[in-house]
Amino acid sequence: MGITLLRAADHRRMPWKNGGGETTEIAVFPPHAGLSDFDWRISMAKVASDGPFSIFPEIDRTLCILDGNGLGLSIEGQGCIHLNTPSAPLSFPADIPVHARLTDGPITDLNVMTRRGRFTHTVRRVDVEHPMTMPVRGTPAVILCHHGAIRLDDETQAAQLASLDCLLIDNAVEKPLRLSGPGRIFVIEIFQGP
Structure with missing residues (x-):
């Protein structure tokens, strides 16, 4: 199992696919893939105005609110869904029209x-x-430290994560990690196959 520490200061900033804002890319596969040819991608974005989401053909998406007062998403075929920081992660296709309206x-x-x-x-x-x-x-698997200070370790390695730092774990497959905080993390697990 390989572990790579991804510091917040090193995340790559780039324009949204539709040009409506800026995204901060945390990790992408294949490495250095663009917005049209990735197999998986993890990013953060600041949404400062109402507007449409970028369309990504043949992509599935999960969205979580990290900071702010939330937004309403009008998702084609699903109606309007309100998301804020306590909301559960929301999964939906990235290749259907979605319009965001900020709450406050x-x-x-x-x-x-x-x-x-x-x-x-x-x-x-x-x-x-x-x-x-x-x-x-x-x-x-990717562990994102949302806030606080998180220490993670297994039998051989340890890492300390500050706010928005990430740990990329190759081939985690049922790997037990010991964590201490206090803080909040997001655990992202990616699997090959449909």
């Missing part, structure tokens, strides 16, 4: 995307209040 000021979101038919993913939010052990699966 800008928000920052976490966006996980995988290419349909090649990869799938799960996203969960975990509050780390006391030392705990957590199994992590996925090829790979």
Whole structure:
């Protein structure tokens, strides 16, 4: 199992696909893939105005609100769904029309995307209040420190994450990690196959 520490200061900033804002790319596969040819991508975006989401053909997406007062998403075929920081991660196709309306000021979101038919993913939010052990699966798995200070270790390696730092774990497959905080993390697990 390989572990790579991805510091917040090193995340790559780039324009949205539709040019409507800026996205901060945390990790992408294949490495250096663009917005039209990735198999999976993890990013954050600041949404400062109402408007449409970018369309990504054959991509599935999960969205979480990291900061701000939330937004309403009008998703074709699903109606309007309101998301805020306590909301569960929301999964929906990235190749259907979606329009965002801010609730009260800008928000920052976490966006996980995988290419349909090649990869799938799960996203969960975990509050780390006391030392705990957590199994992590996925090829790979990514741990994002939302806020606080999180220490993670297994039998051989340890890492300390500050706000918006990430840990990329190759071939996690049922790997138990020990965590201590306090803080909040998002656990992103990516799986090959439909």
